[in-house]
Amino acid sequence: xxxxxxxxxxxxxxxxxxxxxxRIELNELSIVSASSYDxxxxxxxxxxxxxxxxxxxxxxxxxxxxxxxSPVTVFSSEGRTIREAxxxxxxxxxxxxxxxxxxxLIISEEVARHGINQILDLHYRNTDxxxxxxxxxxxxxxxxxxxxxxxxxxxxxQGIREILSNESRNTSIVPSVMLYELAMAITSDGKGAxxxxxxxxxxxxxxxxxxxxxxxxxxxxLRIGRLAVMRGDKFAGWLTREEGLGVSFIANKVRSSNxxxxxxxxxxxxxxxxxxQTSATKLKPMLRNGKMTMGIDIKxxxxxxxxxxxxxxxxxxxxxxxxxxLQEEVKQxxxxxxxAAKRLKVDVFGFADAVHRKYPRxxxxxxxxxxxxxxxxxxxxxxxxxxxxxxxxxxxFKSTNSNE
Amino acid sequence: xxxxxxxxxxxxxxxxxxxxxxxxxxxSVVVQLSEQDxxxxxxxxxxxxxxxxxxxxxxxxxxxxxxxxxxxxxxxGSKAGTAIGILLTYYYLxxxxxxxxxxxxxxxxxxxxxxxxxxxxIITVAVVMYGxxxxxxxxxxxxxxxxxxxxxxxxxxxxxxxxxxxxxxLLPLWEHPLRKVAQGSMTPTTWLLQVSILLLIAPFMSxxxxxxxVGMWGIVLTSIELGIIVVAAITIIGSxxxxxxxxxxxxxxxxxxxxxxxxxxxxxxxSIWICMMYVKMSIVMFATFHCFIHTFRIRNEKPFLLxxxxxxxxxxxxxxxxxxxxxxxxxxxxxxxxxTFNVLIPLxxxxxxxxxxPNPMKAGK
Numbered sequence: 001x002x003x004x005x006x007x008x009x010x011x012x013x014x015x016x017x018x019x020x021x022x023r024i025e026l027n028e029l030s031i032v033s034a035s036s037y038d039x040x041x042x043x044x045x046x047x048x049x050x051x052x053x054x055x056x057x058x059x060x061x062x063x064x065x066x067x068x069x070s071p072v073t074v075f076s077s078e079g080r081t082i083r084e085a086x087x088x089x090x091x092x093x094x095x096x097x098x099x100x101x102x103x104x105l106i107i108s109e110e111v112a113r114h115g116i117n118q119i120l121d122l123h124y125r126n127t128d129x130x131x132x133x134x135x136x137x138x139x140x141x142x143x144x145x146x147x148x149x150x151x152x153x154x155x156x157x158q159g160i161r162e163i164l165s166n167e168s169r170n171t172s173i174v175p176s177v178m179l180y181e182l183a184m185a186i187t188s189d190g191k192g193a194x195x196x197x198x199x200x201x202x203x204x205x206x207x208x209x210x211x212x213x214x215x216x217x218x219x220x221x222l223r224i225g226r227l228a229v230m231r232g233d234k235f236a237g238w239l240t241r242e243e244g245l246g247v248s249f250i251a252n253k254v255r256s257s258n259x260x261x262x263x264x265x266x267x268x269x270x271x272x273x274x275x276x277q278t279s280a281t282k283l284k285p286m287l288r289n290g291k292m293t294m295g296i297d298i299k300x301x302x303x304x305x306x307x308x309x310x311x312x313x314x315x316x317x318x319x320x321x322x323x324x325x326l327q328e329e330v331k332q333x334x335x336x337x338x339x340a341a342k343r344l345k346v347d348v349f350g351f352a353d354a355v356h357r358k359y360p361r362x363x364x365x366x367x368x369x370x371x372x373x374x375x376x377x378x379x380x381x382x383x384x385x386x387x388x389x390x391x392x393x394x395x396x397f398k399s400t401n402s403n404e
Numbered sequence: 405x406x407x408x409x410x411x412x413x414x415x416x417x418x419x420x421x422x423x424x425x426x427x428x429x430x431x432s433v434v435v436q437l438s439e440q441d442x443x444x445x446x447x448x449x450x451x452x453x454x455x456x457x458x459x460x461x462x463x464x465x466x467x468x469x470x471x472x473x474x475x476x477x478x479x480x481g482s483k484a485g486t487a488i489g490i491l492l493t494y495y496y497l498x499x500x501x502x503x504x505x506x507x508x509x510x511x512x513x514x515x516x517x518x519x520x521x522x523x524x525x526i527i528t529v530a531v532v533m534y535g536x537x538x539x540x541x542x543x544x545x546x547x548x549x550x551x552x553x554x555x556x557x558x559x560x561x562x563x564x565x566x567x568x569x570x571x572x573x574l575l576p577l578w579e580h581p582l583r584k585v586a587q588g589s590m591t592p593t594t595w596l597l598q599v600s601i602l603l604l605i606a607p608f609m610s611x612x613x614x615x616x617x618v619g620m621w622g623i624v625l626t627s628i629e630l631g632i633i634v635v636a637a638i639t640i641i642g643s644x645x646x647x648x649x650x651x652x653x654x655x656x657x658x659x660x661x662x663x664x665x666x667x668x669x670x671x672x673x674x675s676i677w678i679c680m681m682y683v684k685m686s687i688v689m690f691a692t693f694h695c696f697i698h699t700f701r702i703r704n705e706k707p708f709l710l711x712x713x714x715x716x717x718x719x720x721x722x723x724x725x726x727x728x729x730x731x732x733x734x735x736x737x738x739x740x741x742x743x744t745f746n747v748l749i750p751l752x753x754x755x756x757x758x759x760x761x762p763n764p765m766k767a768g769k
Contacts, residue, residue: 100668127513127514127517130658130668131655131658131659132658132659132661132667132668153547178659180641180659183645184641184642184645187642187644187645188642188644209538289405353572357572357575357576358575358576360576360579
């Protein structure tokens, strides 16, 4: 009898202690796949790209069936604070917002100029918003980015994340920045951070309707643009894509990339491509007579992808010459991005951290006007690129039909 | 036959007494004071804790027969024994209340945000009380499963985090004056001092004379675990960001993202941590109950177990209703409080034992 009572009590306890208070059924949730922040006067305008589950389930939606229903819907809410705006969203949606699957967070330039501390605080304070969301910036209205569909991906928010990860893995021009990485960069000694720009290319009205997916070409599309530079939590300026790759080189963020270069110093046209497969950068600050010099040691390796230059690549000297050309190319890139950072007076490379680590005493002296000190630094790039392989051919195809 | 615990069980029990709360609260406090030099603070704490465990060991060596409080009564007289018993009961009760509050706060903030606190408390206390009723040796045996499992999770997450490590975050070395670094070692030392619970547990070990060694190993291993977590947090998150966070340890596991299929595995770590917390609270609650029973020489224990559980629930509920109260308490009172009970009382006992020679006539009275 005692045993039976025990078992009954145990079973009852199970039904009580399984955490029913926090129970939310899946069909009560609005899963947010991307969100954006805009300003309207001094109010926050949050926009959400919410997944419509029935449209993305197999058989209907984009990939299968007729594709009659849009996979996502976008709506906005406004408030004096961010979470006030979020709570106002409950006036127009039957479901509770769920942010854990948010893949992309898009902020407008206006918000970035105002400062993003509040957004970061929100993500660190609450458990529902993840720190692994990708952060992007856009020049105009951030909401309009959420409204665009992407051809190959069902859910545009996830598509944006895939574009970024593909780009940073294969070209490294614009780094993919997650919210925690942004927070780390802002709290580093240099206080400089970068955020990739997302732009909508095409007619303002395009890309919103499912009709765009019925064509084989897209005039209107989302793409990664330039690189926004932040000084602390505030927007400081833009870097072009070319400058972006230089920044990636100096800040040791290059994973792999394709570099076009000229085979001889005097050539006018770019006729070769190099596939960079590994790259590592070391920053070596040097203090000489009270003047700061930054040694930038870049060591990379990779292989030749494309050539249209008469050269016998079985000769070590020829490969060496190509390596020198490449090094010259990267050096120019580094110098250009250095000039750009000096222009903006933002340390996006992590120079401050390098100085702090090597010269803690000197750092204490200069840290209060680092922006000033930063722009007076001399840089010394030392670039070593090794061309490990030249591909499956030794000579360019051109040599088979030339008369030389 | 009375089953006693082995040396290994003792060492693991010490780790479980200190580590679960320490790995959560230590990193952000230490890093606030000594930033990238935080690991030095942990080493200082380890040395201090190690020396202290020698003292505990030398007391434990003298008692090989009966429970600690009964032995004190015989050795130092009934009044002194009872006084020490009351103080220890009080200390362990407050400790268990603090831990329980920290635990339900964490669960409430991170996992079950809508479940009322009292419900979390009732379940926690029920589990802990069940553990206590089974005795310390059984707690030690359960711990033999939980702790190795937690170390496994620890190692796996460590491997997954390898690519996020920026080892250069530890530079420059020795940037902070020794004063700051020593100040940073205060909190970890306070946690490590909890090894004084060995006084009560040693009689349950098969070889009580080895208590000093057990304490030493417990402290060294826990400090290594703590040190690894602090270094990992600094190299992964950076010292400035750590100092604003309440739970940096869980945060750094939360950023693991491998492709799109493996992410947000901090929940795995939280689950195993919850098990560790149950073991820890059971150990400290056992100490409370043990002191209580032996101070007041209670024969029929079961009803008091229930009462103590109820008392703990109510104290935890009403002592710090807001998280800010507990944070303020931890910042101001906790360190002197823990040092008083963990260091001064053992020290006084040790001194008394030196000066009051055993008196065979007094024994048993």
